[in-house]
Amino acid sequence: PERLVAHDPAYARGAQRLGALLRKARELLEGGGTAEEALWELWDGTPWPGRLERAALRGGAAGRNADRDLDAVCALFDAAARAEERTGGRGALNFLEELDAQDIAADTLSRRAVRPDAVRLMTAHRSKGLEWRLVVVAGVQEGLWPDLRRRGSLLEADRIGRDGLAEPLSPGALLTEERRLFYVAATRARERLVVTAVKAPADDGDQPSRFLAELGVEPRDVTGRPRRPLAVAPLVAELRATTVDPEATPALRDAAARRLARLAALTDEDGHALVPAAHPHSWWGLYEPTRSTVPLRDRDHPVALSGSTLDQLENTCALQWFLGREVKADAPATAAQGFGNVVHVLADEVASGRTPADLAVLMERLDSVWDGLAFDAPWKSAQEKEHARVALERFLRWHVTDRGGRTATATEHGFDVTLEAGPYEVRIRGSMDRVERDAEGRAYVVDFKTGKAAPTKDEVAHHPQLAVYQLAVREGALDEVFDGRRPEPGGAELVQLRQAAPKKEGGEDFPKVQAQEPLAGEWVGDLLASAAGRVLDERFTPATGQHCAHCAFRASCSAQPEGRQIVE
Missing domain, CATH: 1.10.486 (PCRA; domain 4)
Structure with missing residues (x-):
């Protein structure tokens, strides 16, 4: 020093x-x-x-x-x-x-400092010589207590005696030892002893231990579950609900409030609250909803929407769209999204002629970027890579197959058009994976999909994303691609590269194709007007559905049990 x-x-x-x-x-x-x-x-x-x-x-x-x-x-x-x-x-x-030099760790059990006014959790062996006012002996099941299996350390060091190796305990000796240990546990209580066990209806299910009959007290059957889990968080929830329950008596509400106050006042030696949820400061349901003075969108400017935005706002969940797209709180990109991006890029390279339509070449390109995708395990990476190979193989077969005389005109074509939708001006923008010219000179839009789920036939007929593409064609998004002439929309389709076509359309070797007819009626304009009004009025209400299973915002959603604390 x-x-x-x-x-x-x-x-x-x-x-x-x-x-x-x-x-x-x-x-x-x-x-x-x-x-x-x-x-x-x-x-x-x-x-x-x-x-x-x-x-x-x-x-x-x-x-x-x-x-x-x-x-x-x-x-x-x-x-x-x-x-x-x-x-x-x-x-x-x-x-x-x-x-x-130890290959096998020595005994890691050690006594901990005893906290005052706390429940002590220990084995029956550790309880020897100690006493408490209340003792709970839990899980006294036949097969667990008595446990007549042979036990000891891995190397059976417990059998080493003064005269060499001792014989293992017989079943009778083990039963006597287990009974003595149960007696030790049961006699630690000075005032009250609670012994619990589970009794299954079937004879081959869990049954109470034979030791219960030796207590001299008839066991009491308790059916059903407790009204709430025996933990701090459910206790606080019950007390909070009682304080605002109009059907509860004033005395009961007052008692609940006093208990909450006691819990809220508990702190550790550093002054940190031990039960912060007991304090009314965290009861968000008591507060009036807040409102932003700055609007999300300027009403004097067109409302910007994309095909995927329209689909999410109208068909999935407006709250999920708001939190993910506007608040930017969505989870980072997943490996599945990276999978889709890679396949889209390779499909674009083939369609544009920059890469030959050869599976070996595409797999070589795939190998060069695949390690950049983050998967949970090596086997998952190998599995997804095989799925990517199959998807690319299906794309190539689709690419070289005659599709009613349609020819590729553009790939990854960006568009940005403004139009009237009811009382609103809407700006729709996005990118078309592939644009083709059909035999009648009309524009046909193809959207490649790499997801594991596909819409139904009825859903495709009114698929918002495909409809937006066709509407953009009608509004001039492809004029320059068609030599300054405004083409009529000839339809659009989803090409599901992860999913095989029906047998009559080629089976496993070809992708599933879901086509949308040319636009008819005003339904897509009405859909745009509804979505624009929702965004301008900031009406982002949750909607439940299959998408909820993978939503990152369940804890902030009032439609889910995890998020009801926000409004209740």
């Missing part, structure tokens, strides 16, 4: 303290101290014990990590103590070498 005095104290102070601590431990060992004593000197000389204690008492994820760290430290001290007792003290270096 003396060498550090020439350095800036702000940087050297910690190193000086550590050097002094290590010197004290070295001097202790040189004076004949044990490894356990040296460990204690190091442990007690740092602020780490205090930090771990505070974190453990605070609870939560950090508390659980602190508990594990404390267990590990206690196990280290126990190992040092056992080593001294077993070998008569062979020095710290020998102890460290012994730890390093």
Whole structure:
């Protein structure tokens, strides 16, 4: 430590303290101290014990990590103590070498500091010599208590005796030992003992232990479940509901409020609330809804919409669209989205002539970028890569097949047109995967899909994204592609590259194709007007459906149990 005095104290102070601590431990060992004593000197000389204690008492994820760290430290001290007792003290270096040589960890159980006014959870063995006012012995099931299976450590060290290896306990001796242990657990209660077990209707299901009959009390059958889970969060929820329940008596509401106040006032030694949900500050349902003074969209400008936006606003969930697209709170791109992007890029390269329509070439291009996609496991990456190969193979077959005389005119064609939709001006923009010219000179739009689900035939007939593409064609989005002439929309289709065509259309070798007829009627204009009005009026109400299973905003959605705390 003396060498550090020439350095800036702000940087050297910690190193000086550590050097002094290590010197004290070295001097202790040189004076004949044990490894356990040296460990204690190091442990007690740092602020780490205090930090771990505070974190453990605070609870939560950090508390659980602190508990594990404390267990590990206690196990280290126990190992040092056992080593001294077993070998008569062979020095710290020998102890460290012994730890390093262990292939099987020694016993990690260690006693924890007892928190006041807390429930103690322990085994029957640990309860010997202790007593409490109330004791609960849970899970007293036949097969678990008594447990007549042979047990012991992996290497059966428990059989080592003074005269060599002892014989394993017989079933009768095991039963006697289990009965004695049950007696120990049951006699720890000074005032009240609760013993629980599960009884299944069928004879071959879980049954109570035979020891229950030896208690001298007739067991009481309790059917059904508790009215709420026996945990802090459900307790707070029940108390909160009681305080605002119009059918509850004033006395009951007052009692619930007082209990909530007691819970809200509980803090740890650092002043952090132990039950923050008990405080009314977090009861969002009591607050009036907030409103933004700045509108989401300027009513004096056209409302910008895309085909996918229209589909989500009208057919999926407006709240999901708002939180994902406008708030930008959507989850990061997934590997499935990366899969789709790669396949789309390769399909575009083939259609535009930049890459030959050869599967081997496409797979070589795929190999060059595939490792950039993040999958949960190597097997998943291999599985998805095979799906990509099949999708590309189907695309190539579709690409070279005659499709009623249609010829490719443009790929990945961007468009941006403004039109009238009811009382609103709407700006629709996006990109068409592929544009083809049919035999009658009309424009036909193709949209490649790589998802695992496909719409029904009726849903395709009014598919918003395909309809927007056709509407854009009608409004001049492809005029320059068709040499300045405005083509009529000749229809549109979804090409499902992940899904095989029906047998009569080629089967597994070809993709499933879902076509939409040329636009008829005003339904797509009405759909645009409805979506534009929803955005301008900021009406983003949730709608439930299959999409909810994969929604990232369930905890913020009032239509889901997880999100009802927002309004209740």
